[in-house]
Amino acid sequence: MSIRILGIESSCDETAAAVVADGREVLSSVVASQIDLHRKYGGVEIVPVVREAMEQAKSRLEDLHAIAVTQGPGLVGSLLVGITYGKTLAESLRKPLVPVNHLEGHIHAVFLEAHKSGTLPALPAVCLIVSGGHTVLYEVQPQDASRTDAGALWSYRKIGQTRDDAAGEAYDKVSKLLGLGYPGGPILDRLAAAAGNAAAPVKFGPTKMRGNTFDFSFSGLKTAVLYHVRENPSYLPEIRERENAMARGERKFEQLLPLCGPRTLALVGEFQNAVVRDLVERTMRAAEELNVPTVLVSGGVAANRQLRATFEERARNAGLNVFFPSHALSTDNAAMIAAAAYPRFCNHILADLSLNASASLPIA
Numbered sequence: 001m002s003i004r005i006l007g008i009e010s011s012c013d014e015t016a017a018a019v020v021a022d023g024r025e026v027l028s029s030v031v032a033s034q035i036d037l038h039r040k041y042g043g044v045e046i047v048p049v050v051r052e053a054m055e056q057a058k059s060r061l062e063d064l065h066a067i068a069v070t071q072g073p074g075l076v077g078s079l080l081v082g083i084t085y086g087k088t089l090a091e092s093l094r095k096p097l098v099p100v101n102h103l104e105g106h107i108h109a110v111f112l113e114a115h116k117s118g119t120l121p122a123l124p125a126v127c128l129i130v131s132g133g134h135t136v137l138y139e140v141q142p143q144d145a146s147r148t149d150a151g152a153l154w155s156y157r158k159i160g161q162t163r164d165d166a167a168g169e170a171y172d173k174v175s176k177l178l179g180l181g182y183p184g185g186p187i188l189d190r191l192a193a194a195a196g197n198a199a200a201p202v203k204f205g206p207t208k209m210r211g212n213t214f215d216f217s218f219s220g221l222k223t224a225v226l227y228h229v230r231e232n233p234s235y236l237p238e239i240r241e242r243e244n245a246m247a248r249g250e251r252k253f254e255q256l257l258p259l260c261g262p263r264t265l266a267l268v269g270e271f272q273n274a275v276v277r278d279l280v281e282r283t284m285r286a287a288e289e290l291n292v293p294t295v296l297v298s299g300g301v302a303a304n305r306q307l308r309a310t311f312e313e314r315a316r317n318a319g320l321n322v323f324f325p326s327h328a329l330s331t332d333n334a335a336m337i338a339a340a341a342y343p344r345f346c347n348h349i350l351a352d353l354s355l356n357a358s359a360s361l362p363i364a
């Protein structure tokens, strides 16, 4: 019989539930975004999300082996929705409650994907977690080098992080200032691809970091885009048109693309070049200096096509292997929480009813 864990994730905008068997097989994964839904009661209700996850997994609550919840990092108010529900469920079903770090979840998302293809990433690895809330580099290795099974615990060492904005936050802010709405990543990803090789109206050089050179910084880039647009008021009519289109509900790529002139597309392309270059350069340099065979990339921005292609090319040239989750497992989801819970469950790392949300929970 497989070990079935229900994962619950509510650290940010999403409310998600999923059932994962043996830490590797996704039986269901439901993500409800409060961006899409009416926020009548200030958030998505968690009960129907869990019910849907159980139905899709064709499982009964009684058959679960454990309930896993995201403890942090994240917004305390959002985290508490999942934690409170998870505690209630675990208590009423008399099942163990497993606390999970959201970032550890993102790392496990890569392994969930790899289990599907049958080729697991070799550890130690350098892992870049890049999302709307985080841009951080870890070295990941097994706590016990002789264990490589899905139930083995890993240890993490932080080797770099953003000193200001997360990369996803830069996407979101640049998107907003260009009248392209939230979230910015998916639309800018596609607009940058539409830019082709058009000459950029401005060039953004690599960010130089003092001290730890595995750190990142994206607020300067965002500000450079802002200044460039301010200094060139001819961008403004287009921005207004897009804002008006968005206000009418015309938010799709196909609707917004005709409202973007070649100069805007080239600007977006250059912004993305700069983000991708910095993410890939620092991560690959860390992998080479630490002499690890594997690079893992996860988090919402890992869905970016140019980022993936650039990592793949650089890794091939360096003789390293790079792994990503599928698009659905890159952004916030609960399957990664249930997967990260599996080794903790196997090693009896459990929580009791005193479990509390932690806004800045460090990864253990």
Ligand code: KG4
Pocket: 012, 130, 131, 132, 133, 134, 167, 168, 169, 171, 172, 183, 184, 185, 186, 189, 299, 300, 301, 302, 303, 304, 305, 330, 331, 332
């Ligand atoms: O992991 P995630 O769902 O939530 C956080 O933990 O933040 O990541 C969301 C972030 C947003 O900033 C969004 O703009 C960005 O990921 N994102 C992308 C893409 N898809 C989502 N950024 C660049 N390219 C994409 N295709």
Ligand code: ZN
Pocket: 102, 106, 131, 299, 300, 331, 332
């Ligand atoms: Zn996340």
